[in-house]
Amino acid sequence: MNLPNKQLLTPPHLSDAQLVAYLDGELPRSEVDAARSHVGGCWSCRSRAVEVQAGIDNFLRARAELMPDDSVLAESRVEQFRQRLARHAMAADAEHPPLGERIEQWGGRFRGQVAALLQQRQVVVASAVVVCLLVLMFTDSLNTRVSADTVLVRAENYETSRLPAAGKVARTSVRVERLDHKNNVEKQLGTLTLVRDSVSSFVYLSAQSVSGQVETATVKDAKQVAIPLLHVLLSDGSVASAMVQYLTSKQWVPDVSVAEFRQLAGWGIGGQAFARRQGGTFELHYPFAPNHPSGIAETLLRVNAGDYSLTSLSIFTSGDDSEYRFTRTSFSPEPRTSEMARLFAPGEPSKASSSPSRTLPELKRLVPLSYANSHASEAEVSVAEALHRVDACLGEEIYLFPMSDGSLLVQGLVDSGARRDIIRRALKSVAGPLRIEVYVPRELKSGSELYPSPDPSVPESSSGGGSPSATLADLSGATMPLHETLYAHFYKPGSSTEDVNKQVALFSNEIVTLARQTFLHAWAVKRLDREFSPERTSGLPASVLQKIDGMRRDHDRWISTITHRQTDMLSPIAGTDIAAGVAQAIADRGSSDALLRLAQEQNDLVRSLFTTSQRTPETAASLTRLMVVLRHLGS
């Protein structure tokens, strides 16, 4: 009897490699049909295919957990690469003849590949452009020629939207000061607090002069107490009496609000009102008629161009060339606590009195604790790590405060709103009670307050440890100490002076940037040591301590990488004599203090050699020392 071929009876199972390739769509075309029909009919292979797929999912999940999350830093890294490439390109140009026609040849091919890779990015860019256009069409965010009345209406809408919701009160604080522009003198006159109640519609007012005079009242209409308030706030002898008399006669309430500003501006009946944009602020100018009996020359309202919130109100007087500025230092809703409600109890509204019968209940204020008076928590380490991931530990004025109620506060100052968003996003995933108060400079001007560093023994600014902040290298290179050496190094027969000077400038810029980065990483290590000292971290679990060590190691590695690159750049410049001197002994780098000292020294040396901002050093000796320091930092 002829038996059929054994293989026909039991077709071979797919090997593991075939199965993976089959699932990946990578099996050779000749094998695909056979594999498909086999898997379709074979329980065993189908089951193995499911296992392989689960293995792939498993691997992808594990990989995702270990990948670095530095998407938020991409922009700065790309900019850094642009600088590096520019320098590299200049160096390459000096060594090779002009590109000629060759770029065009690969250009088409390369453009195609880049275009495919950038296709997705173009969609994003297009969407961003549309959003920007919409923003431009419907807001004044970039408009410098908007009318004063338009801004005033928008500010009024903002005020209306911030009226206290039912069951809440709105507290406004105003600082009053006189700015003598002739003699350039500023003088604080007093403060005013207003609390508006959503339930009773009463308003509580409290004015206090710098001399200690106080007036408080709870009234239905603030006008009822305008006169005593004005007397307290503008009682200083230096204040223009004509203006005080005029405002008193009109019962003007010295509040920073659109309603009060409208009233004030309306009395002027002067020239044409106009708006001017100053950075992120609209200034609305309403001039008074010349020789107005009040002595007022102009009133001015400052409005935040981003959200139309009011910043300050100013009255300019013509006689003494002074500005009386009423700055809103805070404006926020608060819970209507029982204590607060008593202020507005029916039948009890009172006129102003110099001895207040009822005082404004203070909200329970939190106090930041210093490192010496607090213990580090697991949550604090997590927050520090989140800040570390977005480089907020590198020279930015961002501090993490342990607060008196056990919560945490991240507070500080950054350059832009975009940077603030990055920091907020990074902190989003951190669990526990955390408040974030990160400001941009214009917000600080409107009265926001920054706490001093929680570690008083460390200076607050890390911009250079006492040295001036970094500046770009002198592009002309004319008086830079190492200019001649660099020029000789980059000069190639046939190259123009301008080209060589450009290379010198690019080189200097990069080396100065790298030196500053090294310093900032060393500073961050020092800060970590202070923030998470053994005293503060005793008792924390080992896994948390490992996180702190991880941050330290991260900075160490960056220092090592950057200083190696600096050494690579400088070695050809230094020459053999200097290189031989580098072998000498040097102080220990071990502690963060020693590390910071070395980083500071290399930063100073680089600045003295590659910029014109410092006095001329002993070039050869400084370069030798720099190489020694870099070698040690990179070890």
Place this chain on the structure above:
Amino acid sequence: MAQEHILNLSRVFGAEQTENLRRSQQLEDRIVELYATMRPSLLGYAYHVVGTTGDAEDLVQSAFLKLFDQLKRDAKIQNLRSWLYRVVHNLAIDYVRRKGSQETTQAEWLALRSLTDTIRSAEHDLIQKQRIAGSLKALNERERHCLMLRAEGLSYVEIGEVLGLSQKAVSVYLARGLKKFGGAR
């Protein structure tokens, strides 16, 4: 306005040199654009080999500088993606050999990183990371590289070009790698 700018430059440098400068600048701009686009995935791969973001970033940048040199020399690059991965791979391997064994780097790397989801406890994170570290240690270098490159979306042909392997060998390493990784977890 742009035309006017070029004309002014021509007056300074002469027409031919100006054209060269312009083209060189175009090349730089395109390389930077490409870097911005491909950086995340190349960085992910380099990071997996060397274990630190700083060094990985440096290697990826070096690869793009090499690309710049290649294009200036009019070198033929058939597949830009696999070319870049190959250069990054070679630079990374070279780096690891110079620095010492990869096992150390891997361990340090794992100790360094933390999961972004900090809601889970630190102990849990550590246990999780140690488990992954154990599973990865079960793989040999080739298997690990094949799996990482495949996870970056490279085809078998491209992985072969990066690692110098045949397509079939790639599928064998992938299958073995998956099996070992699954078995070790």
